[in-house]
Amino acid sequence: MTRVSSARSQPTLRYERGTLLLHPAPAGQGWAEHAQWDDRVGRFRVPAHRYRALLEAVRRDGAELRDEARDFQELKLSPSRFVTPYPHQTEAIDAWKRAGRRGLVVLPTGAGKTLVAQLALDATPRSCLVVVPTLDLMHQWYAGFLATYPDAPLGLLGGGSKDDTPLLVATYDSAAIHAERLGNRYGLVVFDEVHHLGGDFNRVIAEYSIAPYRLGLTATPPQGARLRDLQGLVGPLVYRRTPEELAGTALASYREVRITVQLSAAERARYDAAIATRNAFLRRSGINLGNLEGWRTFVMRSGTPEGRAAMLAHREARSLAFGTEGKLRVLEELLAQHPEERVLVFTDDNATVYRVSREFLLPALTHQTPVKERVALLDAFRKGDYRVLVTSRVLNEGVDVPEASVAIVLSGTGVEREHTQRLGRILRRAEGKQAVLYEVVAEDTTEEGVARRRRGQEPASPVPYLDEITPDPIDWEDL
Amino acid sequence: MLPTELLMYRYRAETVVPKRLALNFAHVGLARELIEVFSGGVGLRRAELDERVAAHEGSAAGYRVVRGLAHLLASDFSTFEMRSPVPPTELRARVFGLASRLAGRASRAAVLTRVAAQLGEEGLALRPEEVESNLYADLQENFVLSEFTPPTPEELLHRWNLAQVQGVLYRAYALRVHAHRNDPARYKQLLKYMKLFGLMVVVDGDADHGFTLTLDGPASLFRPSTRYGLAMAKFLPALLHVTKWSLEAELRPRRDLEGAPESATFTLDSDCGLVSHYKVDAEFDSIVEEAFAARWAKLRTDWKLEREVDLVPVTGGVIVPDFRLVHPDGRSTLLEIVGYWRPEYLRKKFRGVRTSGRTDLILAVSDRLNLDAAGVKLTDLPEGVRVVTYKGRLEPRAVLAVLEGEEGGAAEAAAS
Numbered sequence: 001m002t003r004v005s006s007a008r009s010q011p012t013l014r015y016e017r018g019t020l021l022l023h024p025a026p027a028g029q030g031w032a033e034h035a036q037w038d039d040r041v042g043r044f045r046v047p048a049h050r051y052r053a054l055l056e057a058v059r060r061d062g063a064e065l066r067d068e069a070r071d072f073q074e075l076k077l078s079p080s081r082f083v084t085p086y087p088h089q090t091e092a093i094d095a096w097k098r099a100g101r102r103g104l105v106v107l108p109t110g111a112g113k114t115l116v117a118q119l120a121l122d123a124t125p126r127s128c129l130v131v132v133p134t135l136d137l138m139h140q141w142y143a144g145f146l147a148t149y150p151d152a153p154l155g156l157l158g159g160g161s162k163d164d165t166p167l168l169v170a171t172y173d174s175a176a177i178h179a180e181r182l183g184n185r186y187g188l189v190v191f192d193e194v195h196h197l198g199g200d201f202n203r204v205i206a207e208y209s210i211a212p213y214r215l216g217l218t219a220t221p222p223q224g225a226r227l228r229d230l231q232g233l234v235g236p237l238v239y240r241r242t243p244e245e246l247a248g249t250a251l252a253s254y255r256e257v258r259i260t261v262q263l264s265a266a267e268r269a270r271y272d273a274a275i276a277t278r279n280a281f282l283r284r285s286g287i288n289l290g291n292l293e294g295w296r297t298f299v300m301r302s303g304t305p306e307g308r309a310a311m312l313a314h315r316e317a318r319s320l321a322f323g324t325e326g327k328l329r330v331l332e333e334l335l336a337q338h339p340e341e342r343v344l345v346f347t348d349d350n351a352t353v354y355r356v357s358r359e360f361l362l363p364a365l366t367h368q369t370p371v372k373e374r375v376a377l378l379d380a381f382r383k384g385d386y387r388v389l390v391t392s393r394v395l396n397e398g399v400d401v402p403e404a405s406v407a408i409v410l411s412g413t414g415v416e417r418e419h420t421q422r423l424g425r426i427l428r429r430a431e432g433k434q435a436v437l438y439e440v441v442a443e444d445t446t447e448e449g450v451a452r453r454r455r456g457q458e459p460a461s462p463v464p465y466l467d468e469i470t471p472d473p474i475d476w477e478d479l
Numbered sequence: 480m481l482p483t484e485l486l487m488y489r490y491r492a493e494t495v496v497p498k499r500l501a502l503n504f505a506h507v508g509l510a511r512e513l514i515e516v517f518s519g520g521v522g523l524r525r526a527e528l529d530e531r532v533a534a535h536e537g538s539a540a541g542y543r544v545v546r547g548l549a550h551l552l553a554s555d556f557s558t559f560e561m562r563s564p565v566p567p568t569e570l571r572a573r574v575f576g577l578a579s580r581l582a583g584r585a586s587r588a589a590v591l592t593r594v595a596a597q598l599g600e601e602g603l604a605l606r607p608e609e610v611e612s613n614l615y616a617d618l619q620e621n622f623v624l625s626e627f628t629p630p631t632p633e634e635l636l637h638r639w640n641l642a643q644v645q646g647v648l649y650r651a652y653a654l655r656v657h658a659h660r661n662d663p664a665r666y667k668q669l670l671k672y673m674k675l676f677g678l679m680v681v682v683d684g685d686a687d688h689g690f691t692l693t694l695d696g697p698a699s700l701f702r703p704s705t706r707y708g709l710a711m712a713k714f715l716p717a718l719l720h721v722t723k724w725s726l727e728a729e730l731r732p733r734r735d736l737e738g739a740p741e742s743a744t745f746t747l748d749s750d751c752g753l754v755s756h757y758k759v760d761a762e763f764d765s766i767v768e769e770a771f772a773a774r775w776a777k778l779r780t781d782w783k784l785e786r787e788v789d790l791v792p793v794t795g796g797v798i799v800p801d802f803r804l805v806h807p808d809g810r811s812t813l814l815e816i817v818g819y820w821r822p823e824y825l826r827k828k829f830r831g832v833r834t835s836g837r838t839d840l841i842l843a844v845s846d847r848l849n850l851d852a853a854g855v856k857l858t859d860l861p862e863g864v865r866v867v868t869y870k871g872r873l874e875p876r877a878v879l880a881v882l883e884g885e886e887g888g889a890a891e892a893a894a895s
Contacts, residue, residue, distance in 0.1 A: 017677065041794060200705065208698065335583070359584065362578070373571070385579065386575065
């Protein structure tokens with residue numbers, strides 16, 4: 001009887017569904033701290049995100065290892081338009097390169113994080129995955145790349161698209177769902193709004209990826225343990241600037257105008273009735289909505305028929321306060337006041353976007369807008385063919401329409417104060433541009449109540465962990 | 480299956496108890512009403528259908544039950560499609576383009592009328608209000624229910640009950656299945672589904688005491704992960720086809736829910752009364768095996784043919800032999816009948832036998848199989864593994880001869 005050949009085959013690294021299989025073990029000892037024996041398959045298994053560290057360790061030991069895991073490609077991008085970066089953008093990308101092309105960059109919204117990412121792409125000719133939190137942002141990055149790299153093999157993953165291209169823009173949701181499949185195909189991963197990465201569901205995008213190069217972008221980095229967790233997944237915090245530090249250079253200064261509208265008599269009556277229904281239930285049930293606990297109890301009780309009626313009343317009141325006809329009248333007036341300028345209208349939800357779109361016959365932009373139409377809409381807006389765009393507030397994470405000089409926020413609430421400020425920053429700085437942001441709220445409603453509880457500005461904090469960056473003794477790869 | 484917000488369960492200490500709807504008069508009635516909403520709703524927009532469903536939300540069962548049932552009707556029994564005489568994108572370009580050149584909301588009616596007139600000239604008769612109503616026909620909520628295959632009310636309730644239990648498993652990071660005295664065909668089907676859903680399995684135990692199958696995924700090695708919970712949920716309906724089993728899941732409850740413990744468990748067994756909608760796979764019909772067992776029963780021998788077999792762990796999987804032959808004196812041997820299979824299957828089977836380390840195995844191989852073409856050699860098998868080649872059907876005598884040590888003679892006898 002002949003047995004299986006016992007001749008020792010060459011140590012090989014393979015990628016398997018978000019992990020690496022190492023078999024047989026290479027020479028040296030450096031690999032061992034990254035690997036774990038997996039009895040289920042009789043092989044050593046390595047977390048995919050340790051790919052670079054593992055290969056560096058093997059190289060340090062001078063050992064042989066055949067790399068069958070790597071499936072990412074060379075991707076040389078040639079930008080068709082060149083935007084001169086601001087100094088902070090150049091500094092950010094230099095710091096990132098010095099840290100071995102891994103790490104987090106913290107810049108305020110409107111400071112041009114997209115351009116930082118493009119600089120990283122230009123400097124790192126490897127297939128690249130860009131992960132973004134919303135479908136709106138996905139389409140926006142797509143449109144940006146399309147304009148900058150017209151010949152690039154560019155695709156989308158999410159919102160019904162399932163492309164398979166060396167330059168891919170994906171939502172966190174879709175990238176997480178497909179993490180096992182994507183893991184070894186991209187050499188560079190850019191995490192936009194990287195604070196979304198830390199959650200249980202999303203973190204696999206980083207964990208199951210072998211990408212040796214990683215860039216995380218955010219305006220609002222987490223603190224403490226959660227920041228350290230992100231650094232483990234993406235790399236050290238390499239650069240940070242606060243809005244104050246950039247004020248007057250890159251960020252637009254804008255005038256803010258608050259307009260309070262009154263409900264019509266009929267709306268007022270409906271609103272009062274709805275609030276009365278809700279409050280009667282809250283009183284009977286001893287619920288105080290002033291705190292989070294009370295709100296949770298309310299949601300839990302809304303399973304009962306009575307609670308359900310109260311919750312529906314609450315929603316009706318809320319929608320009256322948010323979508324009131326009075327606000328639409330103000331919108332009409334504001335549009336008339338700015339007959340020449342490019343105007344962005346933001347609303348609280350998609351239903352209101354479509355209501356405004358239908359009533360005013362204005363083009364709307366939401367995550368449901370087909371890709372081609374989105375690109376065409378933004379293009380027409382830039383050219384001035386469309387002067388007004390209506391969009392939902394989810395666009396707050398960095399919409400890129402520098403031509404807009406007027407923003408009208410319908411139904412902004414105090415709780416999302418920060419968001420309103422972020423919307424303001426969308427009005428980018430341009431020569432001789434006087435931007436204005438209108439916040440249109442209804443008077444004497446719950447909304448007004450929350451508007452009083454505005455949050456204070458976060459204090460500027462120093463950059464921690466910067467001193468933790470130590471240059472790697474072994475060059476990963478000479479790019 | 481259902482989205483998380485439509486799941487209904489509570490915690491009893493650290494155990495999850497999913498809600499179960501009894502198939503009583505009230506629930507069957509509610510299910511029937513909702514099925515009728517859908518049956519009568521063919522041709523309606525999704526939003527209109529949702530409104531009709533919402534009218535039933537006051538039901539005593541609670542709105543979440545109503546929405547869950549409606550969700551299953553929409554996802555598993557319905558087809559929705561976009562319907563518009565003009566592609567909505569094109570319609571919007573016309574309407575917004577024209578509107579941008581006219582001032583204000585006042586010109587609204589004029590814009591709609593002019594676009595309707597334009598379309599009319601191009602041979603598409605649309606009223607101005609139809610121009611408006613089709614403006615966003617491509618939004619999900621405006622899709623039209625084009626087809627509905629109604630389940631029975633009982634089927635729908637079974638589907639809901641199953642979906643609630645599947646939903647519990649979304650948060651599972653480890654699943655242990657104990658199985659005892661089952662037909663090998665059921666084990667085979669189970670392993671096929673594990674593979675299909677990307678689950679990895681470790682098998683412990685033996686035929687006499689039953690087996691423990693521990694299920695998780697590749698990355699579970701480094702950190703318990705709920706990543707494979709969805710696969711476990713999809714796997715559950717396949718498990719329901721197995722005759723005798725129990726399962727135990729380790730769960731990590733959502734942290735944002737009030738009253739949820741740090742960790743929780745969920746248990747279920749073959750008496751749970753849940754009904755699977757997966758088909759029993761014909762590939763695993765055990766007609767050949769049953770016929771052999773019937774022939775064996777007529778044989779006068781002390782060797783007893785058992786359907787309860789050892790699951791043989793091999794690298795990266797499990798082999799499920801067809802039979803176990805047990806002698807009163809304590810000897811036992813596994814029997815695997817290799818019938819008509821693809822070359823790749825044969826190669827894998829032989830590789831599996833080689834790596835299993837098991838030698839108490841008899842392989843019965845049909846002489847119709849072209850082993851050479853498949854690239855496998857009988858001589859590659861580990862020492863101790865015995866082979867019976869057979870022509871036509873496998874005769875129990877040939878196997879018995881091998882068992883009693885008349886190896887060469889038996890193979891010849893079978894061949895002649």
